[in-house]
Amino acid sequence: MTEHEPESDYEHVDADAVDVVEAADVPRRLKEEIYQTIDDREGVTSQQAAEIVKAVETRYRETRVDALDPVGTVSAQSIGEPGTQMTMNTFHFAGVAEIDVTQGLPRLIELVDARKTPDTPMMTVHLDDEYAKDRDLAHQVVWDIESTKILALGDISTNVADMVVQINLNDDTLQERWPTYDDVGVIASEIADTIEDALGVKTRRQGTIIEFGPESPSYRRLLQLVEELRDIVFKGIEEVSRVVIRKEQNDDTDEEEFVLYTEGSAFGDVLSIEGVDASRTTSNNIHEVHKQLGIEAAREAIIDETMNTLKEQGLDDVNIRHLMLVADIMTNNGEIESIGRHGISGSKESVLARAAFEVTVNHLLDAAIHGEEDDLDGVIENVIVGKPIAIGTGDVDLRMGSLDVDDADAGAAPEPSDD
């Protein structure tokens, strides 16, 4: 780390001021702020500097969490209590009118449960510079992401008499979705290849018309082929069924840019697509974020997602520190753990704590087999055995000494000081 040299950084800060500021028990950012303030005032007397530092130090100490504060319980309550005010209405329009997203209490439960896939997976895809500004380039990315199925490309007609399925591809759509190709014929032949690979049939192509049928005449097989044809993904990512493109204000640069919202999520695939700004793109599937970007990103994602869920319900006054604590406990061991029987509460060390939560009997029987020992460190165990819990005022070992009667009589008892 480089040594700070406030005297050179700030014109009006002298050595005396630096001494008092550096001696103060406040974090770096506040120290810098004090220098800046002194500098703005073009220097203050050392008396004043000392007083400023003292006052800031006092304020700082006042705003810190109290030692032994049961922050966990407070945070849990601060998230659980607004839960009672949230709606159960699962589907509603989120920030993007066109995409339905699970919201309210169900979404909060989903996050806390750490479900493998959310009910309505979604991604917010930000784009790199030129892609974000140019609508055509942005659309190119859209076609790379959105899964293109046959129905979007042309009309299918089933000729039962000749036992053929005929696809009449739309030239404009092809050109639009494969902008890098000049010839629609090339595109059509690629589509035909994809069909051959996927269905295992021979295709005939004429221009943009593709025909194929079952190897041997079978009515059932024909209809089956049409069904299968509908599910083939010709371009884009299979999981993403729809992409919505929107023009938004970029908060950092104050410029307008295109942002993509997707229905369905495949975070890893999207990050590698050209034009996608991987640094700002997110998914609402915290497990995908974890897999691609690591546990710290997952923690961040949990915080963001919970905050957004609360915000949609008008409950964004919940202090973000509570959400951080929940996210931190969920990611504490490097994996995403759910809150509940299968996660944190189920992996507690204490047998009694586990038994008191859920599946009481099994925990007791297992404990017997493993010969477990409960050291009674936690909260619930001590409530059960009737000991003071080691949190808050119960965690303080100091107690007031009692004076010896003789001492008190002799007046040897120390006078309580006035301040």
Place this chain on the structure above:
Amino acid sequence: MSIQTPKEIGSIQFGLMDPETYRDMSATKVITADTYDDDGYPIDMGLMDPRLGVIDPGLQCRTCGQHSGSCNGHFGHIELAAPVIHVGFTKLIRRLLRSTCRECGRLALTQEEADDYRDKLGRTKELGDDWSDVMKSAVRQARKAHRCPHCSSPQHDIKHEKPTTYYEVQNVLAGDFSERIAEAMQPDPDDEDDEGISPVDLAEKADLPAERVNQVLAGEFRPVGDDRKALEKALGIDLTEEDMNKLMPSDIRDWFEDIPDEDLVTLGIDPDRSRPEWMILTVLPVPPVTARPSITLDNGQRSEDDLTHKLVDIIRINQRFMENREAGAPQLIIEDLWELLQYHVTTFIDNEISGTPPARHRSGRPLKTLSQRLKGKEGRFRGSLSGKRVNFSARTVISPDPTLSLNEVGVPDRVATEMTQTMNVTDRNIDEARQYVRNGPESHPGANYVRRPDGRRLKVTEKNCEELAEKVEVGWEVNRHLVDGDIVIFNRQPSLHRMSIMAHEVVVMPYKTFRLNTVVCPPYNADFDGDEMNMHALQNEEARAEARVLMRVQEQILSPRFGENIIGAIQDHISGTYLLTHDNPHFVETQALDLLRATRVDTLPEPAGEDDDGTPYWTGHQIFSELLPDDLNMEFTSKVGDTVVIEDGQLLEGTIDEDAVGAFGGEIVDVLAKDYSKTRSRIFINEIASLAMRAIMHFGLSIGIDDESIPDEATAQVDEAIDAAYDKIQELIEIYEAGELESLPGRSVDETLEMKIMQRLGKARDSAGEIAEDHFDEDNPAVVMSKSGARASMLNLTQMAGCVGQQAVRGERINRGYEERTLSHYQKGDLSAEAHGFVENSYCAGLTPREFFFHAMGGREGLVDTAVRTSKSGYLQRRLINALSELEAQYDGSVRDTSGTIVQFEFGEDGTSPVKVSSGDDKPIDVDAIADRVVDAEFSSDEEKERFLGERAPKTNLSEHGVSARAEVESDD
């Protein structure tokens, strides 16, 4: 003094119990299924044997000599005629059977594998992960072995028939082996070239003597082992069949006895505390009588506990089993009895096993046996250990009392005389203590019990109180009634956050309800429509001190959820301050004094001016300012939209409404609580509530149905707006029906139409609202309430005066009911607003029957939603609290759980407390303002400066009892 030091539990070990140990500690063997004899005395060696403890008063326990109440009871035992399986361990038994050798009992793993699993197990234990996964994979590995790697005896598969039967599946030589061989030797009828195999060929092929083959074919020789395999190979057939060999519990027990300790360690079983053979019960513990007390019914009949019933069954079958066996009954009968015994022991342990019919009471109700006693919300763990019933508590209906301070609670005298506080008699309070005792238990500040130093507790009665009062000496304890100023804990369920449980000071009052100041309704989420609350009296000085310092209402003004005040003016208080300050009205001296009469202010400031006739007047702003501290400076925007400016404690302009003094973040209350003191803000809230009540009484505020009705021309305008919307919708429908409606991206045409109609109708209601709003006077009480934030929103007014609007179910227009229509009053496929739940009337005008019906549909959804939500969010809350309850901020600012694992290095990344900083505030410390203050040196006194610099700590305020608010502030300021 005979104070017994309570024993402290250091830790709890779990394990299985050795039957030998068990027999040693048993108080008696139980052999008789009967409970009481004809005289009502417990039968010796019966289920109610007095050696197992006593429940009837007067009897003496034959084991410890104590009487009922002090004897905890002692276990007895039943010697089971044959071993039975413990149902809780069926899975583990299966695993052990599958993974260990049937001959030598060793785990079927090679040394390297075993070492590997042991290492893995140690690692998972270190990491605190689930070790059962390691065990499972070890078992899976061991099961693969067909031969024991230690004694190389062949292993067989184990079949488990739930719940408690195990079979060993063996492949044995089929009974019809000679037929099978003969058949295989026949020529294939479809294949002409095949001539079959002659016995000689077969002998050659299988490399056996021809003689032997003939013997086999004749069924005289059973080809086992290598012979069988050779024949099978030669003919390409299978000569075996599956044989299920039932493993009796005694067999399993013998098997498990052979498993060596070190192999158990590999599987994660602690052999010191639990040997696997102990999972097979040979002796059954009989819980003490105190754990299964019988109740005497009114008719003198005894009703036994479910466990006793079950034990009776077990003993009966056990007896029968033994008798039958001694009489040499056939194997079949013995096996049946064995199974029956197994069933009874199984249901004694757990009566909710799937696949087993639950044991039932005579009435048909399933018995509540051991597992059921522990499980679930009302079970032992959640119902009796984590949450207990307590003494010194009271519950009654709450009602409001605006004359109380927010720190206080009105306690009915009959509660106060029942609940007591323990008073240790000393030199200083002995006279007081004697007076309490002298007053007796009936008259109010009296006492109910005294406790002598020798521990004897004496009840104070009307008769003995005078006499007892003289006896009270230093060192006694007096349980005196609650008196004014005592601290108690007050709680309203559901206790969703910490402000649901707060400490109040007692004010003893007549009548039967708890009284509380209306400003504490928001933290408790209480109203007075019949809510009840609980009160708890604290029983030792430590608890009382903690309650006063940490839990008193004034300490909880700021909510840790959003860091702003949760206690403040509500409802009428806000209307009152609005009326007082909005138009800044004038008051003459008597009026001004009347407004301030319930506050500590007793002198008026200089009048603001004089009327035409020379009488001095004071303004609303002036009167409000009297409640503010003299050095308060702030500026903010009020809810009504004007700028509130306060300079040196004087309100210069602006309206005081919800945003200034309300609960949930009223600016002034928030600043007072953070920058001044909790005491100062408590005084302010109390006074603003009193002042507001006076003000609202001065002006008067009432609403009636006329206040929500609008003139006819306005109604006409509303109708016009709605008609315009109808026309537009008709247009949309026509476009849609013509198939020309263009769909929105990602939506179907139907959805697009619905969205557009909804939008248009929403707009129609909004415009109806605007029209209604225009026709309301500024001083309309309903408008005053909604604008000031006291109660109701403009939307509520719109619905009352203008138009109720679209009713929705699942966020859509109403689309349910009959086929293609909502009600039989409409044509099929009618898409109009009317047919899909648009209510065009206002509540004032009244709804048509159809509208009313649609409205009820929407209303029902809301009710269902709330009902579902409360249970879901309750469970979420329970899980969150359970997961986070162990976390605590440490002295170094980090957050750790009770076992020391660090969860955060600095709470909330910056160590800032959410209570002291509003959640919207990203810069809690305004260095600039501090510097301004220091540089400008605007301190009225050294004291103020010292406090600003933090050199002087504010006094801890502990009680407002007996202190006038005035004196308090002076000592505080």
